[in-house]
Amino acid sequence: MPDSGYPWPIETTRLDNGLRVVVSEDRTAPAVAVNLWYDVGSRHEPDGQTGFAHLFEHLMFEGSVNVAKTEHMKLIQGSGGSLNATTNPDRTNYFETVPAEHLELALWLEADRMGGLVPALTQETLDNQRDVVKNERRQRYENVPYGDAWLRLLPLLYPPGHPYHHATIGSMADLNAADLATFQAFHTTYYAPNNAVLTVVGDATAAEVFALADRYFGAIPARADIPAAPDGRTVPATGRAAVETVTADVPAPRVYVAHRTHPFGTPGNDVATVLAAVLGSGRGSRLYQRLADGERIAQPDSVGAYGVDLAHAPAPLIVTATARPGVTAERLAAGVAEVVDELATVPVTHAELDRAKALLSTAWWRQMSTVDGRADTLGRYATQFGDPAKAAERLPAWLAVTAEQIAELAAELLGATDRVTLTYVPEEKTS
Amino acid sequence: MTLIAARPGAGTPRPYRFPTVVRRDVAGGRVVAAHLPGQNLAVAVLLLDAGAGREPVGKEGLAGVLAKALEEGTAQRDATAFALAVEGLGTELVTGLDWDSFQVSVQVPVDRLSAAVELLAEAVRTPRLDPDDVRRVRDDEATALRMDWANPGPRADAVLRADLFGADNRWGRPMYGDPESVAALDAEDVTVFHSEWFIRPGTLIVAGDLDRLDLDALGAAAFAGTGGGPVDRGGPIEVPARAGRRIILLDRPGSVQSTLRLGHPSPHRAHPDHVPMTLAGTVLGGAFTSRLNHLIREVRGYTYGIRGDFASSRRFGRFAVASGVQTAVTAPALVEAVGEITRTQLTGVTEDELAVARSWRAGQLSVELQSPRAIASALTTLVVHDLPDDYHARLRESLLAADVAQVSAAAATHLRPEALTLVVEGDAALIRDELVATGLGEVTDHVR
Numbered sequence: 001m002p003d004s005g006y007p008w009p010i011e012t013t014r015l016d017n018g019l020r021v022v023v024s025e026d027r028t029a030p031a032v033a034v035n036l037w038y039d040v041g042s043r044h045e046p047d048g049q050t051g052f053a054h055l056f057e058h059l060m061f062e063g064s065v066n067v068a069k070t071e072h073m074k075l076i077q078g079s080g081g082s083l084n085a086t087t088n089p090d091r092t093n094y095f096e097t098v099p100a101e102h103l104e105l106a107l108w109l110e111a112d113r114m115g116g117l118v119p120a121l122t123q124e125t126l127d128n129q130r131d132v133v134k135n136e137r138r139q140r141y142e143n144v145p146y147g148d149a150w151l152r153l154l155p156l157l158y159p160p161g162h163p164y165h166h167a168t169i170g171s172m173a174d175l176n177a178a179d180l181a182t183f184q185a186f187h188t189t190y191y192a193p194n195n196a197v198l199t200v201v202g203d204a205t206a207a208e209v210f211a212l213a214d215r216y217f218g219a220i221p222a223r224a225d226i227p228a229a230p231d232g233r234t235v236p237a238t239g240r241a242a243v244e245t246v247t248a249d250v251p252a253p254r255v256y257v258a259h260r261t262h263p264f265g266t267p268g269n270d271v272a273t274v275l276a277a278v279l280g281s282g283r284g285s286r287l288y289q290r291l292a293d294g295e296r297i298a299q300p301d302s303v304g305a306y307g308v309d310l311a312h313a314p315a316p317l318i319v320t321a322t323a324r325p326g327v328t329a330e331r332l333a334a335g336v337a338e339v340v341d342e343l344a345t346v347p348v349t350h351a352e353l354d355r356a357k358a359l360l361s362t363a364w365w366r367q368m369s370t371v372d373g374r375a376d377t378l379g380r381y382a383t384q385f386g387d388p389a390k391a392a393e394r395l396p397a398w399l400a401v402t403a404e405q406i407a408e409l410a411a412e413l414l415g416a417t418d419r420v421t422l423t424y425v426p427e428e429k430t431s
Numbered sequence: 432m433t434l435i436a437a438r439p440g441a442g443t444p445r446p447y448r449f450p451t452v453v454r455r456d457v458a459g460g461r462v463v464a465a466h467l468p469g470q471n472l473a474v475a476v477l478l479l480d481a482g483a484g485r486e487p488v489g490k491e492g493l494a495g496v497l498a499k500a501l502e503e504g505t506a507q508r509d510a511t512a513f514a515l516a517v518e519g520l521g522t523e524l525v526t527g528l529d530w531d532s533f534q535v536s537v538q539v540p541v542d543r544l545s546a547a548v549e550l551l552a553e554a555v556r557t558p559r560l561d562p563d564d565v566r567r568v569r570d571d572e573a574t575a576l577r578m579d580w581a582n583p584g585p586r587a588d589a590v591l592r593a594d595l596f597g598a599d600n601r602w603g604r605p606m607y608g609d610p611e612s613v614a615a616l617d618a619e620d621v622t623v624f625h626s627e628w629f630i631r632p633g634t635l636i637v638a639g640d641l642d643r644l645d646l647d648a649l650g651a652a653a654f655a656g657t658g659g660g661p662v663d664r665g666g667p668i669e670v671p672a673r674a675g676r677r678i679i680l681l682d683r684p685g686s687v688q689s690t691l692r693l694g695h696p697s698p699h700r701a702h703p704d705h706v707p708m709t710l711a712g713t714v715l716g717g718a719f720t721s722r723l724n725h726l727i728r729e730v731r732g733y734t735y736g737i738r739g740d741f742a743s744s745r746r747f748g749r750f751a752v753a754s755g756v757q758t759a760v761t762a763p764a765l766v767e768a769v770g771e772i773t774r775t776q777l778t779g780v781t782e783d784e785l786a787v788a789r790s791w792r793a794g795q796l797s798v799e800l801q802s803p804r805a806i807a808s809a810l811t812t813l814v815v816h817d818l819p820d821d822y823h824a825r826l827r828e829s830l831l832a833a834d835v836a837q838v839s840a841a842a843a844t845h846l847r848p849e850a851l852t853l854v855v856e857g858d859a860a861l862i863r864d865e866l867v868a869t870g871l872g873e874v875t876d877h878v879r
Contacts, residue, residue: 028469029800030445066436070729074720078787079441080794099797101442108439115434131732131757138687139735139755145581203445219433249685251581252574282523283502283514293510296567300499301575325574351515358521362539365472369802 005364005395010378010388011206013213017222018194021213022378022388023206026371032202034106035095035375036114037383040190042170043089043163043229043312048177051133051170054087055178056186058129060094061085065116069125072109079105082372089164090310091383097372100203107216110198114191115220118184126180137169145250146424153258156242156420157316163232164313192223199379199388202371232313235260242420245329250424252299253329254322255336258420260314261307261413265385267397271409272307272317274401277356278348279339280305280319284355286342287321291335297327298335311384317414329423337419343410348403357399364395447797447827450806452813452820453641457650459657460632463814465806466641473541473639474803475548477555477653478814480662481533481628483606484746488599492572492608493616493624494533498526499568500621501535504559513554520547524554530606530744531664531815533628538804541643548635549652555629556656562618569621573614580610583683583690583755587856590679590877591692594852595749596670602747632657634814638806668747670696672850676769676872679852682859689761689857693739693768694751695850700743700816706829707841712741713788714780714838715772715846716752720787722771723752733757733764739772741845745816750846758858762865765855769848769871776846779839788838793830796823 011023042053063069076083081098096106141147151167158164198217200209262268280287280303287305291298302322308315319340323332367373378388450465467473486493502524504510517524520543527534535555537547579585589605596603604612635653637646672695683690698704709717716723716739727737737754752772756764780788799805813822853871855862867874 028467029797030447031798031801065434066438070720070725074787075438077718077720077791080790080792080797082795082798097798099445099794101444102794104439104442108435112434128729128732132728132735135688135733135755135757136735138757143583143686143688143755145578216435221433251578282518284511284518288514289511299574299578300571302578322578324571351519355515355518358519359523360521362472362521365540366538366802366804369470369472369804371801 003396004392006368006389006392008374012382012388013210015193015214015218017218017220019213019217020197020382021210022197022199022382023204023209024201024374024378025205026201027203029371030100030203031097031371032100032103032200032204033095033097033371033375034103034110035093035199035372035379036110037197037379038092038191039195039383040092041088041090042166042168043232044190045166048174049182050166050174051168052174052178052182052186053092054168054170055129055133055175056183057085057087057092058133059121059125059183060113060117062125062129063120064113065119066112067109072113075105075109081106087168088310089168090312093376093379095372095376103200103204104212107212111216111220114193114196114217117187117191121180121184123180126178126183130175130178134172134175137172141169145248146254149256149422152244152246152422153256153316153318153420156244156422157258157260158232158235158313161230162235162313163229164310190226192226193217193220194222195226197379197382199375199382201375201378229312233263235314237418239417241416245423245425247425247427250426252323252325252426253327253332254302254424255320255329255333256422257319257336257340258422259317259414259418261317261409262314264309264311264315268409269307269315270397271401271405274353274356274360274398275343275406275409276305276307276317277360278352278406279343281356281359286339287319290339291321295335297324297332298322299324329425333421333423337416340414341416343414344407348406353403360398361395445797447824449800449809449821449823452810453646455646455650457647458654460650460654461634462637462646462650463634463810464637464641464646465810467639467803467806468642470640470803471540472538472803473544473637473644474536474538474807475544475551475649476534476536476636476807476811477551477633478636478811479533479628479633480631480664482529482531484530484601485628486601488601488604489612490616490620491601491604492576492613493620494528495607496565496569496572496613496616497621497625497629498528499572500560500565501554501558503564503568504561505553506557506559507553513550517547517550520550522547524551528606530602530746534811536807541639544639544644545648545652548649552653552655558625560622560625565618565621569613569616573610576608576610576613583686583688583856586681587690587692587854590681591694591751591852591854594679595694595696596747602668630657631659636807636810636814638803638810665746667699670747672696672847673852676849676851676853678866678872678874679854679877680859680863680866680874681854681856681877683856684858684860686857687758688755689758689855689862691754691756691765691768692751692854693851694749695847695852697741697748697750697845698743699748700745702743704841704845705743706826707833707837708741708845710785710788710792710830710833710838711775711780711842711845712739712750713792714784715739715775715842718788718791722775723768726767726771727754727756727764731764731767733760737768758861761855761857761862762869765853765866765871766869769851769853772846772851773848775842776848779842780835782835785833785835785838789830789833793827796827
């Protein structure tokens with residue numbers, strides 16, 4: 001068992017304005033990853049403002065006091081870099097990987113939109129990006145079979161008022177109602193240096209990065225009293241299963257079974273992670289062996305189980321399968337439920353456990369094989385657990401999970417009364 | 432103001448060094464490897480001359496079915512035992528198919544690569560291919576394709592390809608086949624394709640810490656029991672452009688977006704204009720900052736994204752643009768996209784745009800030097816296209832040296848806005864009249 005999942009140096013500092021800076025030097029490739037985690041996500045959105053954190057992420061690419069509209073992308077790509085950003089319920093991250101000689105440019109751009117976005121924000125930009133986001137919603141959720149599964153699962157898993165109750169993409173009605181002042185206030189409230197972690201990984205020294213961070217970010221003022229999101233750690237059990245059936249234009253019946261487990265980063269979540277791999281990763285998994293190969297009621301490419309890596313409330317475990325031709329939704333749902341139920345009653349063998357851990361080890365090292373993968377990981381651990389070095393503990397923690405812990409978790413949390421079942425059934429075709 | 436207004440310049444450029452390439456003949460096959468000192472993960476790819484271009488017309492999807500059937504048991508163990516052996520090493524067999532090659536790969540911590548390559552070879556060289564299993568895999572593959580084809584895009588791609596290259600030709604049909612072509616395959620088709628193409632040695636690509644790997648042993652495992660030499664791969668195919676522009680409409684009732692696929696034939700991979708053509712494609716549609724995305728997304732808000740590029744294989748190529756646009760703006764989006772292609776063809780690129788395009792393409796070569804998977808992919812390019820060890824360094828130089836005149840000339844020569852086929856997959860009842868009214872070309876309803 002490896003002692004560490006992060007065998008590279010990590011150096012950290014904190015600027016006077018509260019910005020945490022994390023550096024991990026690696027000279028292997030002439031590239032450097034710059035990553036910012038802002039501790040704001042859709043869990044902070046009040047009723048009527050769903051989708052705002054994500055729409056705001058789009059606005060961050062549209063110019064700031066010293067950067068013209070569209071110039072951000074042009075400068076990063078024009079230096080040979082790749083860039084993007086993502087928003088989820090927990091946080092918003094912004095990242096670019098550039099040839100190492102352009103590190104300073106990347107830091108300048110990030111500082112300018114952290115400290116100088118509001119004066120550059122216009123109604124025209126908001127209207128344009130609102131249209132883009134509405135098209136993103138159409139493309140990813142509305143125009144594809146099963147595309148709205150995640151939008152339907154969240155409110156079944158988390159009650160109204162819970163920070164994970166609504167999906168990050170938000171509702172069309174709320175997006176339509178978004179006004180400029182709200183977004184100006186959003187930036188002022190959350191995009192402060194003391195609410196962010198800057199991580200740089202790759203071909204640069206810590207001393208160099210610390211000096212540049214201080215030069216570009218050092219004068220951005222800290223903000224007091226950044227409001228916390230609603231607390232979602234406790235989700236009261238309803239004592240009854242939640243079931244939803246959707247009749248839609250889909251090519252085959254599909255079942256999603258979901259449970260709340262433990263927040264990402266806790267020992268219980270490590271158990272859920274290994275459990276999910278035993279249950280649903282690869283052809284040797286229980287779901288594949290039982291439903292795709294054994295009974296042959298599920299399409300082989302369709303079975304899977306995964307834990308969602310959310311840290312501020314019991315995180316979802318999602319199990320899914322799609323029916324082979326001639327198999328009903330009921331038969332498939334019963335099959336999936338049976339395999340999930342057996343996690344509590346049929347002990348996980350050494351071979352199953354070893355297989356799951358081997359797959360998780362490779363997945364971990366694959367994430368670590370690039371500077372951007374490492375930067376995002378360090379930013380996460382600094383933001384959510386206060387110390388980037390804790391990243392090294394994750395892989396050993398997975399590898400220490402036992403079969404008994406998996407059975408205990410299944411018995412405690414994966415029971416039928418805590419279960420969410422979402423089923424898609426194809427529409428009857430008239431022609 | 433608390434922020435520094437002056438944009439910083441670039442620091443000292445790091446030299447570009449592609450890892451040392453090792454080419455070695457072993458056990459009747461060829462090993463091509465790159466040394467990544469200190470890297471904990473390693474990748475091996477077995478590259479076979481068994482791409483979609485090798486499938487007979489009418490048998491599209493054969494290689495995909497065979498790829499899945501490889502894991503249904505081998506001469507030594509059944510499907511479950513094989514899955515447990517592979518996954519017990521922490522890997523899965525990843526298969527890939529393009530027009531020129533078939534690839535099977537594993538990615539594992541470096542000390543497990545030898546065991547993983549042995550299992551890879553066992554599946555590729557000695558699969559059981561029991562006819563009952565093959566028929567079941569075929570049915571599952573046909574179902575998987577039906578699932579995929581329920582999404583917007585695959586049908587439009589197929590219609591575009593057929594119109595560009597002719598459905599009588601293998602390269603005028605979908606690379607992975609379609610649900611019907613796969614459903615019609617026999618178990619014997621699969622075993623014949625295997626014996627024809629999967630017993631030849633091929634090339635083993637290795638990316639990893641070579642100080643901890645034995646290339647001779649890896650090659651011996653990969654090429655054990657193989658025979659037969661290379662087969663002629665055929666020359667470039669001349670594809671005539673069509674005489675006039677046309678619109679093909681595919682009905683997808685209830686669609687909230689229209690899926691656009693625009694395209695025409697373009698040169699094959701070894702064409703001398705490859706670099707300026709790539710850059711012209713980048714300025715027009717290859718990056719977020721490109722003309723198409725700027726206009727259609729960032730100015731108009733019609734879409735979440737639009738991309739266009741020249742893509743090429745050994746024997747042929749195509750220029751294509753892809754997007755999904757809100758139903759109500761289908762016609763204006765199409766008119767403006769064709770307008771940008773036309774403008775680029777007529778007036779070329781500007782120095783500002785080209786500066787971004789060439790440094791982006793060149794810089795990406797540095798950024799892509801990190802992971803074993805990316806290095807293995809770069810080595811694959813060398814092998815499939817018969818390129819020298821220093822190809823990537825030379826490519827970088829020629830990207831950086833390309834000037835406005837060269838790239839504008841490539842745009843003028845290789846963009847053909849008047850010969851575009853415009854495929855629109857969407858709610859036909861809502862958009863047909865507007866498409867006709869654009870005057871972009873005759874509108875034909877696709878029926879099948």
